[in-house]
């Protein structure tokens with residue numbers, strides 16, 4: 103059995119108390135690491151003025167964690183800058199927000215190179231290497247340039263936009279060349295896969311046969327959709343537990359007999375939070391009988407707060423919230439409850455189960471695990487209704503949600519109305535079909551099918567003679 107080497111920007115070390123809120127990737131990889139001996143390499147999350155070029159090693163269970171600190175300039179240029187101010191908005195179709203800077207791009211390439219230098223020394227000949235996320239696209243190219251011939255896979259968690267959109271980003275062709283140095287590239291949906299294959303053919307001159315692409319140097323790359331799933335059973339168990347957390351008890355007490363609508367998202371412009379608040383406002387204006395009978399709880403943990411666009415979003419969201427609560431609220435009833443704290447998954451599971459409507463309306467989203475968690479948490483005998491944006495990857499699988507265009511607040515308002523009034527039989531039938539979709543493609547399926555495809559790779563991962571990107 104080969105060793106599994108996972109590389110990601112954020113590394114989730116298990117919380118010894120077991121109480122911490124595990125991130126999506128940590129849960130997703132937990133099972134993969136049970137089947138393989140593992141090494142997980144990435145950023146420690148710490149910034150230090152003189153970071154060591156060697157990782158700090160931490161051992162937990164059968165996984166070795168190799169953690170790299172970043173210098174302040176690296177964090178700024180690589181994470182806040184190129185990854186989150188240029189790539190993230192471009193890949194979420196927000197070209198007006200995409201800020202390219204040559205210095206940031208150079209910082210992005212520099213961090214990828216220093217990660218490759220540190221990781222390259224730890225690689226054994228049979229290791230399977232699995233890289234995650236847009237922060238690390240050039241990593242395989244850098245490893246190849248160091249002589250690493252192992253099988254290397256990459257999973258892209260966010261949307262891959264149409265070639266015409268990605269092509270607007272300076273450096274995009276170089277990044278496409280770099281991505282072709284992976285042996286297997288996984289994306290969330292078939293549409294993402296089609297977009298990426300078209301771009302590699304158009305910009306790098308690769309030839310295509312089905313999901314296989316061959317570049318001029320003879321390297322074969324397979325680009326396929328592997329929709330990420332959740333730990334359905336684990337989430338169901340959490341949701342069935344009686345509410346003990348103060349926040350859940352308080353929410354229940356404050357609802358009295360009102361219906362709860364819930365939204366849970368990082369405070370990110372891709373999630374459409376102010377737009378969703380305005381759709382809820384429209385719902386209340388169009389359905390005055392519902393005023394005082396429904397509460398919308400939006401949980402929106404602060405995210406990437408050093409990036410200017412996120413600061414503006416935070417301000418705009420608070421303004422929208424204040425305006426709506428001021429104009430439609432009544433003594434004893436606040437229409438929208440808004441919190442920017444992150445809650446543990448156990449609390450979310452209880453809240454999802456209480457909520458009559460799950461409102462998941464991103465403007466664009468790779469997958470959106472919250473949509474799947476909301477479904478998993480429901481009471482089979484009295485399930486709530488999921489209202490889901492057509493632009494979330496999850497909409498490709500959860501076709502029994504009420505699918506909406508988040509740009510149309512009238513349409514979203516009507517879906518909220520339909521969800522509130524939907525009879526129990528229809529709710530049960532829709533829920534049953536959505537449950538089947540998330541059970542058939544859960545997180546174990548995701549990790550196992552990606553790793554099987556990567557293990558089966560029989561192409562030749564030759565050392566590149568060409569210069570790595572950015573030189």
Ligand SMILES: O=P(O)(O)OC[C@H]1O[C@H](O[C@H]2O[C@H](CO)[C@@H](O)[C@H](O)[C@H]2O)[C@H](O)[C@@H](O)[C@@H]1O
Pocket residue numbers: 111112126235236259260330405406467468469470471
């Ligand atoms: O690490 P941060 O900058 O705080 O951001 C949090 C994570 O956001 C992104 O998540 C994506 O992956 C999810 C799971 O595949 C998917 O459901 C979602 O649609 C994506 O937005 C990002 O890809 C991660 O790197 C971040 O850690």
Ligand SMILES: O=c1ccn([C@@H]2O[C@H](COP(=O)(O)OP(=O)(O)O)[C@@H](O)[C@H]2O)c(=O)[nH]1
Pocket residue numbers: 123124125126366367368401403443444445446447450469470471472473475
């Ligand atoms: O207060 C919070 C808000 C979110 N989450 C978790 O964060 C993940 C968000 O994943 P998603 O794919 O929906 O969006 P992302 O933030 O990765 O873009 C989900 O597993 C949520 O349960 C959490 O643990 N606490």
